[in-house]
Amino acid sequence: MAPPEAAGAGTRHDPxxxxxxxxxxxxxxRAKTFRLALARPADHLAGQHxxxxxxxxxxxxxxxxxxxxxxxxxxxxxxxxxxxxxxxxVSTFLHDVVVVGDEIEVRGPIGGWFVWRGDTRALLVGGGSxxxxxxxxxxxxxxxxxxxxxxxxxxxxxxNDLYYAHELPGPEARVVYSRRAPLDAERPAGRIGRPDLxxxxxPDATAYVCGSAGFADAASRLLVDLGVPVERxxxxxxxxxx
Amino acid sequence: xxxxxxxxxxxxxxxxxxxxxxGQYDVGDDWPVLTAEVTPQLxxxxxxFSVEGLVEQPTTWSWDEIRALPPSTYNGDIHxxxxxxxxxxxxEGVAVDTLLLAxxxxxxxxxVLAFSHTGYTTNLPLADVTGGRAxxxxxxxxxxxxxEHGGPAxxxxxxxxxxxxxxxxxxxxxxxxxxxxxxxxxxxxxRGDPWLEQRYQGD
Numbered sequence: 001m002a003p004p005e006a007a008g009a010g011t012r013h014d015p016x017x018x019x020x021x022x023x024x025x026x027x028x029x030r031a032k033t034f035r036l037a038l039a040r041p042a043d044h045l046a047g048q049h050x051x052x053x054x055x056x057x058x059x060x061x062x063x064x065x066x067x068x069x070x071x072x073x074x075x076x077x078x079x080x081x082x083x084x085x086x087x088x089x090v091s092t093f094l095h096d097v098v099v100v101g102d103e104i105e106v107r108g109p110i111g112g113w114f115v116w117r118g119d120t121r122a123l124l125v126g127g128g129s130x131x132x133x134x135x136x137x138x139x140x141x142x143x144x145x146x147x148x149x150x151x152x153x154x155x156x157x158x159x160n161d162l163y164y165a166h167e168l169p170g171p172e173a174r175v176v177y178s179r180r181a182p183l184d185a186e187r188p189a190g191r192i193g194r195p196d197l198x199x200x201x202x203p204d205a206t207a208y209v210c211g212s213a214g215f216a217d218a219a220s221r222l223l224v225d226l227g228v229p230v231e232r233x234x235x236x237x238x239x240x241x242x
Numbered sequence: 243x244x245x246x247x248x249x250x251x252x253x254x255x256x257x258x259x260x261x262x263x264x265g266q267y268d269v270g271d272d273w274p275v276l277t278a279e280v281t282p283q284l285x286x287x288x289x290x291f292s293v294e295g296l297v298e299q300p301t302t303w304s305w306d307e308i309r310a311l312p313p314s315t316y317n318g319d320i321h322x323x324x325x326x327x328x329x330x331x332x333x334e335g336v337a338v339d340t341l342l343l344a345x346x347x348x349x350x351x352x353x354v355l356a357f358s359h360t361g362y363t364t365n366l367p368l369a370d371v372t373g374g375r376a377x378x379x380x381x382x383x384x385x386x387x388x389x390e391h392g393g394p395a396x397x398x399x400x401x402x403x404x405x406x407x408x409x410x411x412x413x414x415x416x417x418x419x420x421x422x423x424x425x426x427x428x429x430x431x432x433r434g435d436p437w438l439e440q441r442y443q444g445d
Contacts, residue, residue, distance in 0.1 A: 015444060018245065023350055053265075055244040056252035063325055089253065089267065097249045110442060112428035122443055155405055213275035213390060220280040231361070232281050237276050 016053065021098055023076065027163040031129065032095055033069060033081045036106065041076035046069050046136040047115040050080060050108030052095060064090040069133040081163060083129045114208060114236045118144055119181035121202040124152040127211025130140045130238055131163050135212055139225065147172050151200035155192045166194045174200065197222055199228065210236040261319065262327055263436035269326035273392045275322060279360045282410055291378060292413035298346035311336045316377055316400060321436040323403040333398050335379035340373045350418040356397050358410045364400060364423035366406060375401055376405050378411060403434035
């Protein structure tokens with residue numbers, strides 16, 4: 001396992017650092033990607049997350065974890081994609097108040113389990129915003145010429161809910177629409193099922209399943225039914241990261 | 243020191259002051275589900291709980307046997323490292339003290355490694371699971387513990403971050419040393435006291 005916080009391992013300095021917002025991009029009506037320049041860059045693994053901490057003048061803080069969407073590329077910048085949750089203290093602030101040039105505090109990268117190192121076969125299964133850490137993996141695979149190692153299946157309600165819509169499509173990626181499919185879709189709208197996943201299971205692949213608790217349970221059960229061993233299924237359930 | 247974020251004023255309700263550990267928020271009626279593995283379907287007919295390792299009498303209880311032990315209740319709050327807290331929740335089960343009393347930890351015992359039917363593990367100092375501070379719980383707010391929350395039974399150590407409260411718990415391995423569990427090997431703090439914000443390694 002790699003050090004979970006590469007920059008903090010073995011040293012005593014403050015694990016928090018200042019990041020400057022250098023770009024903000026709409027992914028969907030409810031999701032934005034924030035590109036952050038790190039004061040103290042650290043290599044991350046695809047699938048890891050950062051914590052964003054907001055601090056009020058009276059010292060009150062609110063922090064939430066956000067998966068990194070960008071592939072590790074040796075740069076001093078990362079991207080996180082944030083869904084705006086109604087009533088979400090941190091996500092509404094990021095969406096409604098933060099502008100390019102603002103500084104926010106971040107900590108990371110964190111997590112040593114839901115990570116893909118780029119050299120093994122992987123099945124990436126995402127529901128809605130659960131695609132974010134999987135996108136870091138897909139981007140890494142494509143950037144290193146290893147796209148043949150991965151298959152991505154992402155389920156979204158409608159075409160309007162698909163993150164990275166211009167970048168994501170490709171021979172190794174499949175989009176499943178659960179409520180409303182575009183006219184040229186390969187299949188009618190409906191919940192993710194065995195026929196969606198079966199062709200994506202490469203021999204000895206590790207499955208990375210990310211989404212809501214309901215989606216993660218449904219998708220991981222399908223994989224078990226399709227013969228994927230439980231110990232080769234890694235799950236990240238998104239809670240309300242408001 | 244934390245640096246003030248431009249335009250952020252927060253909105254914690256005054257009633258929560260003092261009850262929420264630093265950096266936590268009140269999740270209200272929700273109870274998020276955050277686990278790293280496939281949710282298992284465990285049958286109480288074959289379910290067991292064991293205390294093993296450095297004990298005088300390694301002991302295994304069946305579902306009916308553990309349910310026949312003197313019950314114990316926790317009423318209070320729980321805190322997840324992902325920053326939500328749930329205030330005013332009640333669990334019923336058996337105190338870990340009762341289970342350890344039956345097995346009898348040897349004098350050299352200092353820690354336990356809790357293990358689950360899924361293979362999940364988490365480590366705890368013996369002192370954190372004794373003295374009426376830890377339970378094996380099978381009811382929440384008067385109802386059977388749902389499977390997504392660790393049913394039929396989970397460990398409950400509410401004074402530490404909730405990843406220590408292993409879902410689908412299968413037993414405690416008593417040790418004379420500390421041995422990191424699943425999340426503790428994956429970047430999280432060894433002990434996880436929410437009041438000290440021991441979230442990650444190095445905190």
